[in-house]
């Protein structure tokens with residue numbers, strides 16, 4: 001991939017073009033969003049966003065701070081339900097099933113669509129219990145040994161095992177910020193979600209831990225679908241197949257990652273990835 | 279001059295001092311206030327403080343020493359016979375004289391007439407001298423402070439320091455009074471333990487604090503074994519907690535997690551009103567409504583329930599302390615960050631799983647703190663048990679019998695005419711000390727837990 005400096009300077013769509021540029025559809029879609037709007041009270045945080053996420057795909061959501069990336073991500077497992085005053089309209093389908101359908105049970109949905117939050121939020125329990133919590137409530141382990149196996153495997157994949165294997169009984173809140181973030185990742189993958197939503201999972205991590213998480217995403221992609229919010233273009237370029245650029249609540253451009261970073265077609269996308277955006 | 283007039287004059291003088299201090303500071307820099315170290319007002323305050331504080335100090339010291347000095351002078355003029363009286367009797371004499379001066383008990387005895395006049399003249403002279411000195415001091419302070427003002431003078435910092443000294447002083451007063459109360463209780467208890475061994479008091483099983491009025495009276499040597507009181511207190515407090523903890527906790531969970539904002543904004547204040555009902559109202563509710571109800575209920579079921587029972591007092595006390603548990607628990611459940619709940623929801627936990635397994639454990643230290651505070655309220659509660667639990671010091675664990683508590687016994691020991699140094703009266707102090715220590719320990723533990731928990735999420 002070429003460096004951002006080398007990209008062509010003239011994009012074909014001017015800054016005031018407000019329709020999404022690029023192909024929002026994929027062939028074997030796992031998640032289909034159509035005309036999604038999100039309001040926080042009066043504030044229109046997501047405006048008419050339509051986007052598909054493919055099976056076995058990592059999609060990167062990028063955009064300036066406050067543009068609605070987290071909000072959009074939270075729509076996908078209905079975490080916005082817990083925010084008072086938040087309204088979601090439009091249609092979001094997971095495997096062809098409308099997740100906002102009347103009477104749909106959000107509990108299994110969330111077990112299926114896991115989420116790693118922007119700020120690490122370990123439970124005030126031991127490291128072991130943090131990871132074991134999900135498998136326990138879903139009965140994924142039939143005995144203690146199996147549970148320990150799940151915990152170890154999850155911690156290994158999140159790149160945390162070596163650091164905490166002797167401190168499993170210590171409180172998870174006592175870890176450093178980056179370790180907490182990896183603990184939360186381990187906690188999420190311990191329940192085997194089929195879709196994983198990651199909101200800036202590496203913002204508190206050093207390059208080594210970041211590399212481990214990126215490796216993890218690559219591994220998981222074989223079976224699962226991943227949507228990741230990131231502020232690092234390099235990371236988006238390294239881990240994702242497709243990239244979606246958000247701007248002030250609108251989906252501006254979506255396309256193959258390589259194309260977005262080398263040949264953005266919308267002027268706003270180009271401004272952002274060349275660093276011209278404030 | 280009356281002392282209140284003097285105080286008013288001093289305030290006037292310090293207002294004047296404020297004015298001259300401010301004027302002076304402006305004058306020094308020729309009106310260019312920015313050249314001053316502090317704003318002119320601060321120079322005003324500075325001067326005013328110098329005018330007021332020394333004079334006030336004089337006033338208070340004077341008031342402290344006035345009476346003893348005057349009394350001493352008065353005694354000096356009395357005939358030899360009165361001067362050689364014991365300190366107590368001298369005190370009585372002085373009382374007589376002062377009463378005569380105030381005209382409270384009719385005419386003074388003729389032989390005291392000259393002394394009374396002397397006392398009156400002393401008091402008048404003392405007041406005039408004080409006024410003269412205080413006013414002079416106030417003016418001196420004001421002019422001294424004014425003379426010290428110059429461009430670089432750090433009046434702002436000086437005022438700041440004085441303000442801080444005031445704050446320190448106020449908190450010292452609070453601390454010292456507490457200390458004073460504790461020490462007086464402690465000393466009286468030590469006097470009690472001189473008469474009744476501490477082991478008898480703490481481990482004795484019989485409580486009947488009757489002391490013979492005459493030495494030939496029979497069967498009333500007095501027993502001061504406090505164990506029945508401790509068990510009574512424990513029994514009633516336990517019943518209260520058994521009532522209050524589940525109800526309080528569950529209502530807190532409902533309010534914090536399930537209730538709509540509208541319902542919450544109505545229900546929470548209502549619940550807190552429970553804490554505002556005077557305990558004496560709870561007391562007669564317990565004695566007149568709950569206790570007879572329980573007795574009748576027991577009678578129907580074939581139990582022998584006394585008309586004053588631990589159960590009635592405990593139940594009502596439990597209702598009283600519900601708000602302590604629920605209000606504090608509610609605060610702590612609310613303080614659990616939403617991100618923790620989100621974390622559990624995102625793993626596919628249901629709401630009740632989230633509450634039970636994540637929210638409550640996270641808020642547990644705070645909840646325990648609230649329960650301990652409620653417990654210390656229950657142990658120290660008096661009116662309800664006085665009215666509903668009875669006075670019989672039964673050593674029993676049966677909630678249907680009458681029991682008595684530490685607080686009730688303190689009340690009965692001190693009500694009515696008492697000799698101040700009989701063991702019976704002093705026993706109240708010993709009981710008070712125990713009560714104080716127990717609630718103190720409970721409060722310290724509770725506050726410690728609460729504080730530790732607060733740190734976790736800040």
Ligand SMILES: Nc1ncnc2c1ncn2[C@@H]1O[C@H](COP(=O)(O)OP(=O)(O)OP(=O)(O)O)[C@@H](O)[C@H]1O
Pocket residue numbers: 040043045063064065066067068069070071072083118
């Ligand atoms: N709970 C909320 N209540 C009201 N407004 C909100 C809430 N959460 C987000 N918003 C608003 O919605 C918009 C999008 O927020 P969002 O958190 O999705 O941004 P983001 O793209 O994730 O930003 P960042 O990169 O800083 O995380 C912002 O303008 C924000 O002010």
Ligand SMILES: [Mg+2]
Pocket residue numbers: 069070071118199
């Ligand atoms: Mg965000």
